[in-house]
Amino acid sequence: MHASLVRRQLGGLIPPKIASPGLLSGGSGDGLSPLVNFYSKLPKGPAPASTGRGLKAKFFSGSNASGAPIVATIFGIFALGYTIDYQMHLKHHKNHAH
Amino acid sequence: MQNLNFIINSPLEQFEVTSLIGLNAPIFGYLNTSLTNLGLYSLLLLFLVVGLHFMGNNETKIIPNKWSISLESSFASLSSMVREQIGVTNEIFLPFIYSLFFFVLIGNLISNVPYSFAITSSAIVCLGLSVTIFIGVTLLALSIHKIKFFSFFIPSGTPLALVPLLVLIELVSYGARAGSLGIRLFANIVAGHTLLKILSTFLYKLFSGNLVVAVLTLIPFGIFIGLVGLELAVSFIQSFVLTLLVCSYLRDAIKLH
Numbered sequence: 165m166h167a168s169l170v171r172r173q174l175g176g177l178i179p180p181k182i183a184s185p186g187l188l189s190g191g192s193g194d195g196l197s198p199l200v201n202f203y204s205k206l207p208k209g210p211a212p213a214s215t216g217r218g219l220k221a222k223f224f225s226g227s228n229a230s231g232a233p234i235v236a237t238i239f240g241i242f243a244l245g246y247t248i249d250y251q252m253h254l255k256h257h258k259n260h261a262h
Numbered sequence: 263m264q265n266l267n268f269i270i271n272s273p274l275e276q277f278e279v280t281s282l283i284g285l286n287a288p289i290f291g292y293l294n295t296s297l298t299n300l301g302l303y304s305l306l307l308l309f310l311v312v313g314l315h316f317m318g319n320n321e322t323k324i325i326p327n328k329w330s331i332s333l334e335s336s337f338a339s340l341s342s343m344v345r346e347q348i349g350v351t352n353e354i355f356l357p358f359i360y361s362l363f364f365f366v367l368i369g370n371l372i373s374n375v376p377y378s379f380a381i382t383s384s385a386i387v388c389l390g391l392s393v394t395i396f397i398g399v400t401l402l403a404l405s406i407h408k409i410k411f412f413s414f415f416i417p418s419g420t421p422l423a424l425v426p427l428l429v430l431i432e433l434v435s436y437g438a439r440a441g442s443l444g445i446r447l448f449a450n451i452v453a454g455h456t457l458l459k460i461l462s463t464f465l466y467k468l469f470s471g472n473l474v475v476a477v478l479t480l481i482p483f484g485i486f487i488g489l490v491g492l493e494l495a496v497s498f499i500q501s502f503v504l505t506l507l508v509c510s511y512l513r514d515a516i517k518l519h
Contacts, residue, residue: 226325238375249377
């Protein structure tokens with residue numbers, strides 16, 4: 165039987181040979197050195213915690229992201245609205261003026 | 263009998279546009295300029311939308327934070343909406359749709375904070391927005407299709423005898439878009455806020471009665487909390503519906519039928 169025919173029959177069993185150091189660079193692995201170079205320089209370990217001052221670093225960046233700014237905004241809008249309402253007419257109703 | 267002194271203000275009072283700081287000067291033919299609560303909350307809305315995108319920006323880091331994930335996913339859903347509705351080749355409208363969505367959404371959400379002002383509850387804001395969009399969309403359609411744009415008013419396969427009548431009907435239904443887009447938004451917001459105001463006035467009266475009544479009032483208060491949640495949902499739904507309809511109007515303008 166022809167060799168290639170056998171291989172085609174067994175094609176479902178034998179995984180195809182996609183890449184190996186030998187195929188890519190004649191066994192020496194030289195062709196992979198740019199890749200190795202690139203990946204070895206990437207930072208390792210967990211990402212550094214967000215440092216720095218300012219609102220963004222404290223409440224938004226990295227793992228510091230929290231919902232606190234939303235709560236603060238809601239309270240801020242409430243305070244603004246209440247102040248305006250109070251100055252516009254609530255203070256006139258304080259002692260049941262009507 | 264302190265209850266006799268209690269005044270129930272109109273539940274529509276919250277929508278009144280009042281001047282906060284005004285300037286009347288006898289220059290430039292009697293200049294009158296004032297900052298109203300509508301203007302103040304519009305500025306606040308602008309500040310919040312820009313601030314959200316400035317603060318939520320991930321600064322080209324690979325790993326996103328929770329804020330940038332939420333911004334990116336809302337961008338992705340709006341982008342897919344534009345691509346599905348208007349077409350892949352018309353992604354140029356994405357910035358418009360995106361900013362429109364955030365304008366209406368944050369405006370609706372601000373209005374849910376007690377004592378704040380609902381800018382999307384004023385007819386002038388909503389109708390101004392929708393009529394402007396309507397004019398823009400019509401101009402876009404005219405510039406793309408020139409005179410053929412008017413074929414939009416004749417459905418295909420209409421007998422010639424019916425054309426005058428159908429053109430009239432289609433013209434009215436096309437013109438109604440200008441109003442319906444804005445009225446849908448502001449009517450929903452006005453209705454929701456008025457209901458909450460009326461119910462909270464009743465609840466205040468019940469809570470300030472005697473102790474037994476106050477404890478029993480916790481039951482309707484639970485329903486009231488549910489209605490507040492519903493109002494939050496309306497905020498999201500209405501901004502989504504508005505952008506979706508603007509997308510479909512743009513598609514009509516570009517593709518005609």
